[in-house]
Amino acid sequence: MTSAAIYVENLFKRFGKFTAVDSISFDVQRGEIFGFLGANGAGKTTAMRILCGLLAPTSGKAVVAGYDVSTQVEQVKRNIGYMSQKFSLYEDLTVFENITFYGGIYGLTTNQLAEQRSELIERLSLQSETHSLVRSLPLGWKQKLAFSVAMLHHPQIVFLDEPTGGVDPVTRRNFWDMIYDAADRGTTIFVTTHYMDEAEYCNRVSIMVDGRIAALGRPRDLKTNAGVATMDEVFYQLAREAKRGAE
């Protein structure tokens, strides 16, 4: 089982009397695109924060990129990339400066950094905008840049927390092309989203309800099992049984 990119067993997190994550278990294979769904307040952000080493679990086990999140946080962080739902680049820095900064904190050497930077800028066709402030870029470009920056240090796994919130459908589609590209190159993608059409793009999805995983499998199988035509309906069926209100 240790060959899995992410391995979670009976993961449990409690804040005071509130159980945010209630003994969840799942695993994600290398190179897989794993959709992590759930209504607001279902506990997905907490679970994701544990996997990223931002929070310690109350009990249970989680292994990310081969390292235990409770004891080897440092190694976990070295091997993951993270893109938050809020826009995560610095608007008052240029494209060049943002890439340089994130390269620096992941300890890339000067040569590596220069190479990565020019490759990244070329891939995103940002040559003319290299020295523009990120603030001046259209949102779609910013998102792509943020994703590329999260991938700068070639992490084994990249966590995307609602990466396409507020982005138009065409840009979302483009963004997913980038995700597929990254997965093809062997990166494991762990993504949360509220868009059910995006859930269809994933290899497998899990749906969290009240801190537990209520469904887990390929989108096609989930639909068949529930006897419905779309992921939207699958999600609705499960989410409406939730006892916990949205936060």
Added chain:
Amino acid sequence: MKQFTAFVVKEFRHMLRDRKTLMILIGMPIAQILIFGFALSNEVKDARILVVDHARDATSAQLVQRISQSGFFSVIPGVHDEHDVENAFRRSEANLVLVIPADLNKRMVRQEHTTLQVIADASDPNHATTLVAYLSAVIGNQARSTLVHQRPPITTQVRMLYNPQLKGAPNFVPGVMALVLMLVCVMMTSIAIVREKELGTLEVLLTSPVKPLVLIASKVVPYLVLSVCNIGSIVLLSTFVLGLPVQGSHVLLFALSTLFILTSLALGILVSTIAKTQAVAMLMSLMGMLLPTLLFSGFMFPIENMPWPLQVLSNAIPANWYYRIVKAVMVKGLGIESIWKETLILGGMTLFFVVVSIRRFKVRLS
């Protein structure tokens, strides 16, 4: 180390790119020194005095001349009577009125007790009290000089040490230093950290292998540099514009200023661990840090005049100790042997705030 460099470079870019804020941060101490130095002064200089002279003889003329030559007062020209007094105050033409009785000369010759009436505009009580005291002193001198043969039994000889001309600068320059350092360090550091919280970039940084200590340290470096520059500009202005050079050691002054800067930076980090938004951080810095600095450092209001609970409270304000240190080094020219106690207290406070703020910062993350 590479991480730290990357971080510090980024922080400097943030600071340098925000030109407006930077101009305010650099310009503020300069403006404050100039304002306190030239506009907000308690020194008496050319206060307007209206003289109602009922005597109109040589003795009264001599007295008026003495008053106008003192440099403290400018006598409103012309002949005035009681009716002008009310108007002069109403139109704010006069700060002070002196009424000389008609029999001044006669009584002085007979060496009888004479009373002159002084009327002051007490809508500003402090200023009125000061003016009356100055005027009384000038008149007293004049009276004494006419008594050639007979000296009064007791006279006092006053020497104002360290600040013989009773200038305001030795008091407010250290005050402005404490104020500016507090403002820049606490407010800007807390805002810089909370901004990343608001933007969501902090979360990204925390999922990276960067250690929280590196993150904090790099946040404060640009403001440390800026604050040392600010101290430099204040000392320069004080020396060359206000004529108040540093009497003691420059090295000591800068070293102890750096200590206070570290205190303020630690307080800034502490604020950032509590505040959730930049607006809250700013309010907390202003109300929680700046106001106590103004009130309890002894720079605006003498601490000795406060009720004892407030006097005790004032000891907990770091700026209070820094203010004492700067006054000792800058104005009195004392060395470390005279202020080691204050330094030790300030150092202890710094250590305390650094430890608490870093621990709080870490706790909040896990």
